[in-house]
Structures are given as structure tokens and as C-alpha cells.
Amino acid sequence: MxxxxxxxxxxxxxxxxxIPFSAAHEKLVTAYVGESTPDVAQMGNxxxxxxxxxxxxxxxxxxxAKGGTIDRTDYFPGIWETNVVDGALYxxxxxxxxxVLFYRSDILAxxxxxxxxxxxxxWIDVMTRIRDQKKARWGILLPTNEYEPVLILGLxxxxxxxxxxxxRGAFAQPQFAGAFNFYINLFRQGFAPAVSNSxxxxxxxxxxxxxxxxxxxxxxxxxEFKKRLPPEIQDKWATAPLPxxxxxxPTGISMAGGSSLVTFRGTKHALAARxxxxxxxxxxxxxxxxxLSGDLPARRSAxxxxxLTSEKHxxxxxxxxxxxxxxxxxxxxEQIATVVSDRQEAVVRGQVLPQVALKQLDQRxxxxxxxxxxxxxxxKVQ
Amino acid sequence: MKREVRAAVLFLTPTAVLLTLFFFxxxxxxxxxxxxxxxxxxxxxxxxxxxxxxxxYRELFASGVFWTAFINTMYFALVGGPLTVLCxxxxxxxxxxxxxxxxxxxxTLYFAPVVTTLVAVAIVFKYLYHPRYGLLNRSxxxxxxxxxxxxxxxxxxxxAIILLAIWKQFGYTMLIFIAGLQNIPEDLIEAAxxxxxxxxxxxxxxxxxxxxxxxxxxxxxxxxGQFQVxxxxxxxxxxxxxxxxLTIVMLMYQQGFKFWRMxxxxxxxxxxxxxxxAATVIQMRLQKNx
Numbered sequence: 001m002x003x004x005x006x007x008x009x010x011x012x013x014x015x016x017x018x019i020p021f022s023a024a025h026e027k028l029v030t031a032y033v034g035e036s037t038p039d040v041a042q043m044g045n046x047x048x049x050x051x052x053x054x055x056x057x058x059x060x061x062x063x064x065a066k067g068g069t070i071d072r073t074d075y076f077p078g079i080w081e082t083n084v085v086d087g088a089l090y091x092x093x094x095x096x097x098x099x100v101l102f103y104r105s106d107i108l109a110x111x112x113x114x115x116x117x118x119x120x121x122x123w124i125d126v127m128t129r130i131r132d133q134k135k136a137r138w139g140i141l142l143p144t145n146e147y148e149p150v151l152i153l154g155l156x157x158x159x160x161x162x163x164x165x166x167x168r169g170a171f172a173q174p175q176f177a178g179a180f181n182f183y184i185n186l187f188r189q190g191f192a193p194a195v196s197n198s199x200x201x202x203x204x205x206x207x208x209x210x211x212x213x214x215x216x217x218x219x220x221x222x223x224e225f226k227k228r229l230p231p232e233i234q235d236k237w238a239t240a241p242l243p244x245x246x247x248x249x250p251t252g253i254s255m256a257g258g259s260s261l262v263t264f265r266g267t268k269h270a271l272a273a274r275x276x277x278x279x280x281x282x283x284x285x286x287x288x289x290x291x292l293s294g295d296l297p298a299r300r301s302a303x304x305x306x307x308l309t310s311e312k313h314x315x316x317x318x319x320x321x322x323x324x325x326x327x328x329x330x331x332x333x334e335q336i337a338t339v340v341s342d343r344q345e346a347v348v349r350g351q352v353l354p355q356v357a358l359k360q361l362d363q364r365x366x367x368x369x370x371x372x373x374x375x376x377x378x379x380k381v382q
Numbered sequence: 383m384k385r386e387v388r389a390a391v392l393f394l395t396p397t398a399v400l401l402t403l404f405f406f407x408x409x410x411x412x413x414x415x416x417x418x419x420x421x422x423x424x425x426x427x428x429x430x431x432x433x434x435x436x437x438x439y440r441e442l443f444a445s446g447v448f449w450t451a452f453i454n455t456m457y458f459a460l461v462g463g464p465l466t467v468l469c470x471x472x473x474x475x476x477x478x479x480x481x482x483x484x485x486x487x488x489x490t491l492y493f494a495p496v497v498t499t500l501v502a503v504a505i506v507f508k509y510l511y512h513p514r515y516g517l518l519n520r521s522x523x524x525x526x527x528x529x530x531x532x533x534x535x536x537x538x539x540x541x542a543i544i545l546l547a548i549w550k551q552f553g554y555t556m557l558i559f560i561a562g563l564q565n566i567p568e569d570l571i572e573a574a575x576x577x578x579x580x581x582x583x584x585x586x587x588x589x590x591x592x593x594x595x596x597x598x599x600x601x602x603x604x605x606x607g608q609f610q611v612x613x614x615x616x617x618x619x620x621x622x623x624x625x626x627x628l629t630i631v632m633l634m635y636q637q638g639f640k641f642w643r644m645x646x647x648x649x650x651x652x653x654x655x656x657x658x659x660a661a662t663v664i665q666m667r668l669q670k671n672x
């Protein structure tokens with residue numbers, strides 16, 4: 001994609017550095033500390049509040065406001081929001097990522113569900129039938145060390161996790177508590193096995209064998225499932241938006257993941273950097289990037305290509321993307337999320353009562369947010 | 383006299399400079415860092431740095447996770463360490479025994495795990511430990527024994543990792559023991575034999591005492607390695623289930639490099655430093671008393 005940009009802008013030369021996503025976070029932080037940041041970078045959108053706290057990113061509000069290529073209304077609103085911290089825009093969505101329900105359609109059909117469960121009560125019903133009729137060993141796989149599933153259930157139940165100003169935990173409030181109890185109940189009822197990710201030696205093999213029927217995961221697994229599931233299973237799995245908490249809502253609410261394009265403060269090539277971001281945000285380039293990488297485009301207009309509309313596993317993502325919201329936009333989010341997985345595991349394994357765990361979550365979140373409160377109070381004084 | 387002093391200073395300077403630069407300075411800097419709340423906000427604006435005194439330490443000692451990591455590390459070190467030493471001594475005796483044939487072959491075989499990539503080993507061990515299809519549990523099933531979920535059950539996970547760690551590292555200390563054994567003069571053992579000492583007596587009263595310095599070295603090296611365990615639980619369990627395989631170094635890594643709570647991570651590092659220093663001193667004392 002870069003050669004075309006350079007052809008259009010002969011005076012700009014782009015040097016591209018590829019790094020594995022798992023190492024990108026550390027690399028960018030170190031680059032910032034070492035004052036060797038790139039002009040433009042792709043950044044996981046949950047990292048943005050952290051880099052804003054480090055005072056590392058340029059405000060891109062003017063770029064988006066001037067119109068032209070970047071048309072805010074063409075982006076999925078929840079995804080766009082992830083780039084906004086305290087009212088200022090720091091990134092332009094590059095590709096998106098969210099989680100939906102992957103399921104074995106043959107097993108669901110065998111218990112009388114020709115479609116995926118649409119509400120939480122249908123969800124419980126289908127898992128009860130699978131358990132009672134012994135159609136699969138487990139109804140759903142929810143790795144106990146993953147915090148995403150329980151947080152997604154929280155989002156679906158309209159939980160905010162933190163207080164609106166992001167300075168204290170709000171886990172014990174009814175929205176999250178309800179989702180948490182729903183989650184724990186899936187284990188208590190024998191729908192989900194109490195296993196962590198690392199205990200699953202081969203996820204695809206076990207899904208193919210019908211060890212478990214449903215799994216909440218992201219778009220990267222569409223390609224993996226196609227590649228790794230045996231051929232006879234290929235027309236027996238499907239994707240669907242997450243079940244809604246009740247019939248008054250079309251679907252559940254998932255997390256707004258993905259990556260954004262950002263520029264670092266103090267870049268010498270601010271103008272060229274903005275040009276590059278605009279170029280990469282063009283719908284045609286979004287489509288091109290999807291074709292090259294398989295990452296889902298952030299703009300609705302890019303979703304009109306046949307590769308996305310005629311592929312049977314992607315429409316569920318398209319539908320879900322209209323109903324995604326960002327995780328709490330505070331730098332401490334990931335630490336707090338780690339505490340969530342720690343506490344949920346303790347409850348699943350019967351070491352702590354749910355209501356105690358929720359109180360502990362709030363307490364721990366409050367501790368982790370102490371510095372944030374201090375900084376905010378200092379800002380107020382100034 | 384004066385010339386002697388000058389010569390001494392001259393000889394000592396390079397070591398002193400290097401030690402100061404690469405040992406004392408980092409330790410002092412690390413300790414100083416552990417008295418602050420250096421974090422992400424500080425990277426953004428240095429005015430967000432607060433000197434918090436011993437608060438990091440207080441928070442650590444009050445945190446359940448730290449004590450879990452501490453106990454796990456102790457368990458790993460106090461069970462895994464001696465077992466490693468025993469296994470490697472036994473292997474060294476076997477490989478070094480007079481009647482053993484193909485010594486080089488066995489030496490290489492036992493040493494092979496040390497040079498194998500841990501990630502590859504981890505994948506194989508995950509299969510071995512698999513609760514349903516794993517070789518270990520299949521064998522236990524044939525014997526009619528209970529089949530625990532090795533990596534998933536909080537009671538067994540750390541032990542499973544200890545087994546992996548022993549298998550992975552005993553070859554290295556075995557080599558050191560072989561060198562130690564080969565340093566024991568043949569005639570001493572023969573003399574003991576003539577005096578009527580049986581195999582156990584020869585081992586207990588000739589071999590063991592003469593291996594003293596080797597034991598001290600192996601003991602310290604193994605102990606330092608054990609207290610710093612990171613990679614094995616990192617690739618096998620990620621610290622779970624229920625943090626039962628979370629170690630001190632893993633905690634430090636999480637806090638420091640994942641969350642950038644450098645002050646807090648430095649406090650963890652400093653405590654680990656004290657633990658290792660204490661373990662080394664204790665071993666040296668014990669050795670002296672013998």
C-alpha cells in the first residue's frame with residue numbers, strides 16, 4: 001500500500017517497520033522514553049489512554065474536523081469512541097476487532113435451535129438442553145483466565161466497571177454484579193468447564209470433536225477455524241452476534257477492540273504523517289488492507305465489498321460492530337482487568353463468594369486508581 | 383610501603399570500577415526507584431513522581447498476590463532445588479561409574495534438555511500433562527491410579543512445573559558433579575575399599591566430603607536459578623491456575639513491563655535480591671560448619 005502513497009506524494013518517503021503485535025506495546029513505550037518514536041504508528045486502541053497519560057500523542061481533532069477523507073459518521077461509533085480521551089481525539093480507527101459467539105450449528109440444531117441464542121434466557125435454555133441431552137461435553141468454553149468474556153457480559157448488561165469519572169470501581173453495582181453472577185452460574189450449572197487457556201492443548205481439535213459447543217472469540221479465529229477444523233466440520237460451525245440480555249435489545253454489547261493510527265508529539269513530519277493517515281483511512285485502502293491482512297475495516301463503506309458481505313462468518317461481526325462500546329478509558333484499565341480475571345477464577349473454583357469478590361474488585365480498583373485521583377485533584381487546584 | 387599501597391590500588395581499581403558501575407550503582411538506583419511511585423504518569427510528566435518512602439513495600443507486604451508469589455517461589459526453590467541437586471548427583475554417579483558403557487552417549491543424552499528451547503519443551507510437556515490424552519495420565523489410568531489435572535489443578539500445577547524444571551536443568555549440574563567426581567583421586571577410594579568400607583561407606587565418607595566445594599557451587603548456582611524462575615511457568619501456565627504458579631520474577635515482570643509500575647516492580651526486585659543474598663549466605667555458613 002505504501003508504494004501507491006509514495007506515487008501520489010513524490011516528496012514523501014515512508015520507512016515502514018514491522019513488529020509483532022505482542023511486542024508492540026513495550027516497543028512503543030520504550031521508543032517514547034528513548035525519544036525515538038515513529039511519525040505514525042498503529043496502536044491497540046485500549047493503549048491510547050496510557051499513551052495519553054504519558055503525554056505521547058498528538059491531538060488529531062483538527063484532522064477529523066476538517067472533513068475530507070476522514071468522515072466520522074462512516075465509522076462504527078463505539079470504535080471511534082475508543083480514540084477519545086477526556087473529550088480529545090488521539091487516533092483514527094485503522095482496523096476493528098470485537099468478539100462474537102462462535103458455535104456448532106449442528107449441535108444447536110440437534111436440540112431444536114436452528115439459529116444462535118438471541119437472548120440470555122435462550123442462551124441458558126440451549127445450554128441446558130445440550131447438557132441434559134448429552135449432545136456435547138460442555139455447552140460453552142469460557143477460559144477462566146480470560147477477562148474478556150465476563151467483561152463483555154458486563155457490557156451487555158450495561159455495566160460501566162468504573163464510576164463515570166474513572167476514579168473508582170463500580171463492580172459491585174447491579175449491572176456488573178448481575179453479569180458476574182450470570183457468568184458464575186454457567187460454571188455452577190455445568191455448562192462451562194473450569195479450565196484456563198493454558199490447559200487447552202488444542203482448541204480447534206476439541207471444538208471439532210464437540211467437546212464444547214460455543215466460544216466467545218474474535219475475527220482472527222475465523223481464518224483459524226477454516227484452516228484447522230477438519231473438513232467435515234466446516235459447514236457445521238457459524239458465528240452470531242452476542243445474545244442480548246433480554247428481548248428488548250437486538251443483540252448483546254461487545255467490546256470495541258482494534259487498532260488506531262496515531263502520531264506522536266514532537267514529530268518533525270506532522271504534515272506528512274497526517275497525509276499518510278488520511279490516505280490509509282480511504283475506504284479503498286481499508287478494503288485493500290483487509291484483503292492483505294484479513295483485519296476487518298473500521299469504516300462502514302469498506303464493508304460493502306463481496307469478500308465481506310458474501311463470506312458467511314463476517315456478517316455477524318458487521319452486526320455486532322454497531323453495538324460495541326469502549327472499555328474504561330483509563331491507563332489502569334489492563335491492570336484492573338487482570339484483577340477481574342484473578343477474582344473470577346477464585347469464584348469459579350469456589351474459593352471466594354461472588355459478592356465478596358465484587359467488593360474486593362472495587363477495593364483493588366480504588367487502590368490502583370489512587371494516583372489518577374491524585375493527579376485529577378491536582379489539576380483541579382491549578 | 384607506599385609503593386605497595388599504590389600497587390594494590392592499581393590492581394584493585396579495574397574491579398572496583400566495574401563493580402561500582404555494574405553492581406553497586408544499579409542496586410542503589412534500584413533501591414532508590416523502589417522508594418518512588420514511578421509509573422506511566424511519570425513518563426508523561428516528571429512532576430507526577432512522588433517519593434513515597436516505603437509505601438511500595440508496605441503495599442507489597444499487604445498484598446495477597448505478593449505472598450502467593452513468594453510462597454510459590456519458595457516452594458519451587460526448596461523442593462525443586464534439592465531435587466535437582468539429588469537427580470544430577472545420581473546421574474553423575476551413574477555416568478561416572480566404572481562399569482557404565484557409552485558414557486559420552488549418556489552424558490549427551492542427559493545434557494540435551496539443557497540446550498533444548500524451552501518453548502518446544504513446553505509444548506511437549508503440555509501434551510504429556512494433558513488430563514485426558516496425556517501420556518502421564520494414560521499411564522496412571524492403566525495402573526488404576528487417580529489422574530489429576532496436572533496443570534489445571536491448583537494443588538498440582540507447581541509440582542508439575544518443578545518436574546519440568548528438574549528435567550530441563552539437571553544435566554547442567556550433572557556435568558559439574560562429573561567434573562567434581564573425576565577430581566577425586568582413585569587411590570583414596572581404593573584405600574577405603576581395602577579398609578573394608580562398603581559402597582555406601584565409600585560414598586558417605588570419601589566421595590561426599592571431597593565433593594564439598596562442588597556442592598557449595600552447585601547449591602548456590604541452583605538456588606539463584608530457582609529463586610529467579612520465570613520462563614517455565616510463563617510458558618506453561620502463565621502463572622495460573624489461581625496464581626498458584628506465579629513467581630516473584632513473574633510478578634515483577636507484570637508490574638514493571640506490562641503496567642509500567644516501575645517503583646513497585648523495583649521494590650519486588652529488591653526483595654528478591656535480599657532473599658537470594660540470604661539464601662547464599664546461609665549456604666556458605668552451612669558449608670563452613672561442616
